[in-house]
Amino acid sequence: MTITTRGIGLLAGAVLLLVAGFWFGYSELALLGTAAVIALACALGYALWRPRLRVTRVAEPDRVGRGEPATMTLTVRNTGRVRSTNLIAEDRCGRLAIPVPLLRLRPGHDTTVSYPVPTTRRGVVPIGPLRVTGRDALGLMTLAHSHGGTATVLVHPRIHTLTAVPAGVARSLDGRIDRVPHGSITFDSLREYVVGDELRRVHWRTSARVGELMVREHVDTSLPRIVVLLDNRAAAHPQVVDGTAETFESACEAAASVVAAARREDLPAELLLVAEHGTEGDYLDRLAAVELQAGSRGTRQDPLRIATDRLRQERIGDTLVFLTGPGGREDLGYLGALHGAYPSVVVAVFGASGQSPGGAAGMVMIDAADGTEFAAEWDGVQRW
Incomplete structure (x- = not known):
């Protein structure tokens, strides 16, 4: 919570008015000081009020190549039942602050904002949370709350088309590339059985130990790696x-x-x-x-x-x-x-x-x- 310059001035004025009113016996000054204190208390109560907002965000797409377009769609819904919100909000998108209008957002209604995600640099772009700042009508105090979770957009590096690929030293007997999905030369690992696997590849000893069918996985060692x-x-x-x-x-x-x-x-x-x-x-x-x-x-x-x-x-x-x-x-x-x-x-x-x-x-x-x-x-x- 932050007290504004106007609020600091009003607080100092309230103290002076109360001291002068009670010290010198001027009830009018004491009354003005009391009114200033009441204004500050109301501003404090308004700033402490936390609106009930539901924030959802969708990145389309959430993985994109460098320089390609990506859009973040933010939806803010007022789930409260008492009053409309009249707040200042902004969403963080990397190093940018995106303003989100929440003026007169009535209970049960929502507002949607879409904005482009910067993809000019490779990296992970963190987005959110939504930062909502409450300010009283007199501008005496402000208090910021965070709403909703965060999201990330992954900006991948550019991919340049390469026509040449190293073929390795040992070549497959069926050509440079063996198109058979599962090789049969060297044992590599065990995996769970799936419908369609050949029963002759089931490793029965391991299957009996773990309680489910386990299948041998082989690789073709002649493939270049x-x-x-x-x-x-x-x-x-x-x-x-x-x-x-x-x-x-x-x-x-x-x-x-x-x-x-x-x-x-x-x-x-x-x-x-x-x-x-x-x-x-x-x-x-x-x-x-x-x-x-x-x-x-x-x-x-x-x-x-x-x-x-x-x-x-x-x-x-x-x-x-x-x-x-x-x-x-x-x-x-x-x-x-x-x-x-x-x-x-x-x-x-x-x-x-x-x-x-x-x-x-x-x-x-x-x-x-x-x-x-x-x-x-x-x-x-x-x-x-």
């Missing part, structure tokens, strides 16, 4: 303007493009972050939420060193795509040590002032200014 490693260290993208590192935005676009191209060809692809920060979900949702992380560079706690050590030990693919910024050129030695575990290593450096060492340690090097240039350079690679 692409691993995309996105460098989200702040040291790798030092050029930040208005809170945004354009080289990192370009790297996010490249990561989305590579994974989307692999998914389009039904190839296994996995997105990894150098500095993990607990985000889960689809790769586009993860790319929308990822942010630059600080880390100890050049030490045992360097996130890139930890990530490359884990990749070398696990060997989760045969094609590694590393996406970094100008600050990551000095750390390419970590990637050279992965050449034995990953026969095909592609390194893309965004925003570098000079050319990176081409083909260092058997790696394919791509220097690009942004995502569009990366797509052109990627499709122009002659070997993987």
